[in-house]
Amino acid sequence: MVNFTEIGSFQSKFELQGKEVLALGKTTVWQRLKKLKNLEKTIIKYQDDICEALKKDLGKSEAESKISEIFILLSELRHTRRNLSTWMTDKPISSPLFMLGSRSYIRHESKGRALIISPWNYPVLLSFSPLIGAVAAGCPVILKPSEYSANASVLIAKIVEEVFDEREATVVLGGVEAAQALLKLPFDHMYFTGSNAVGKVVMRAAAEHLSSVTLELGGKSPVVVTSSAYVPKASERIIFTKFFNNGQICIAPDYILVDKSKKDVFISSLKKEIDNLFGQAKTSRDYTRIINKRHYDRLKDLFEQSVEAGAEVIAGGEFIEDELYISPTILYVKDEDNPIMEQEIFGPIMPVFEYDGLEHAVQFINRIERSLASYIYTTSKKEETYFLNHTRSGGGAINHGLVQLANYNLPFGGSSQSGFGKAKGVESFLAFTNQRSLVKNSAYFSIVDLLGYPFNKAKLKIINLLLRWF
Ligand code: NAD
Secondary structure, three states: OEEHHHHHHHHHHHHHHHHHHHHHHOOOHHHHHHHHHHHHHHHHHOHHHHHHHHHHHHOOOHHHHHHHHHHHHHHHHHHHHHHHHHHHOOEEEOOOHHHOOOEEEEEEEEOOOEEEEOOOOOHHHHHHHHHHHHHHHOOOEEEEOOOOOHHHHHHHHHHHHHHOOOOOEEEEEOOHHHHHHHHOOOOOEEEEEOOHHHHHHHHHHHHHHOOEEEEEOOOOOEEEEOOOOOHHHHHHHHHHHHHHHHHOOOOOOOEEEEEHHHHHHHHHHHHHHHHHHHOOOOOOOOOOOOOOHHHHHHHHHHHHHHHHOOOEEEEOOOEEHHHOEEOOEEEEOOOOOOHHHOOOOOOOEEEEEEEOOHHHHHHHHHOOOOEEEEEEEOOOHHHHHHHHHHOOEEEEEEOOOOHHHOOOOOOEOOOHHHEEOOEOHHHHHHHOEEEEEEEEOOOOOOHHHHHOOOOOHHHHHHHHHHHHHO
């Protein structure tokens, strides 16, 4: 583990890792599996400490930490272990007839030195998930977790130190200055998870070195509740997925658009579900807290501005600074330009707008930058198809929320402003892999030889045939 104060030492670690790129890149599948197994064992060994750290950082309950961070992480890790041998194997690629006599294939090679910068909302999952991909691909890694989730970050550093030689993977603890200093180094791949604003900083830095980048960003993920939606289930699932981790999830529902015919019944059902799921949220062991005062203040400000601009408080609206507590809050908003629409909410405040016809709903959505997720609750195939055909997002779900993250077989990531490059399972492996395209030719004969200089009439005939038939 390296603290930012020892800046010179992480520069030297970067150089040290540079010397290992080729050696790590040619490690066998068994060597990589051993490291991943060791990582799995160590995460399991420290699972209670992880829960404790997350309790301190975010007030997360043990059950929530186990299901949303440890289980999702271990399932992805085991999936990688089960499939790595196939992923690493050279992939034969068919050749067109005019390349007869040659064999094309893809060799999976590590990209080289990797930088991973992770956020605070799922600090364990979002640090280790890309690390698994990098280790599977054979890349040395420097990982900088968030300074906001300080307890989890220290533990992440301890686990990495226990499992890996520092030439393979090391953790830098620190804040913005540490991240900015790291971004000055010419990594081969930069994998960033965080806000859109910092994503731009990372991309600018990557441009300086022509490093490849994966940007896992955020955005305002819409939820549409149509006139055909089954309201009791829709409201239960929306409350659960919005207030999980206190709304501090990149793919959490950000705002709701409900068909005007269902507005009243939907809103009263939402209120009922808050009671069902949390009872008194303030005393509920399941209800997470806001990460820190800065985000608490940001959310309080946003709430006040929204109400001042005409939003009606339907539920919640209680703020307790000492506890960084914000009650599950629902706002009914008429004005599409209410301040609540000016930033990603990333907290337990949920605005509900009504719409008149699905065309109106998609117009509303398409005014805003592309989201990481989008959701629709409907029982009509026609409505579902219309919604999918007329909107874009990184991923999403029909008649649920968040669940797309749990399937490691699905690529996870954004679209345009919500990021690019995909993660999870094979996609994480590929993010850190150079797919080297190779054509193996006979040492003695190749059709291509027939087509080289000097050109003559016979060769021109062959070329004309190619033009005609291939
Ligand atoms: P953030 O962008 O503020 O910070 C993320 C990381 O970047 C931290 O490690 C931080 O130290 C570093 N950082 C902050 N400012 C920096 C700067 N100026 N230069 C370089 N590095 C800097 O994000 P956050 O507040 O930690 O996380 C919340 C955001 O992350 C939300 O927008 C959320 O939607 C997004 N997010 C996305 C995903 C995803 O998978 N797409 C997952 C979780 C969170």
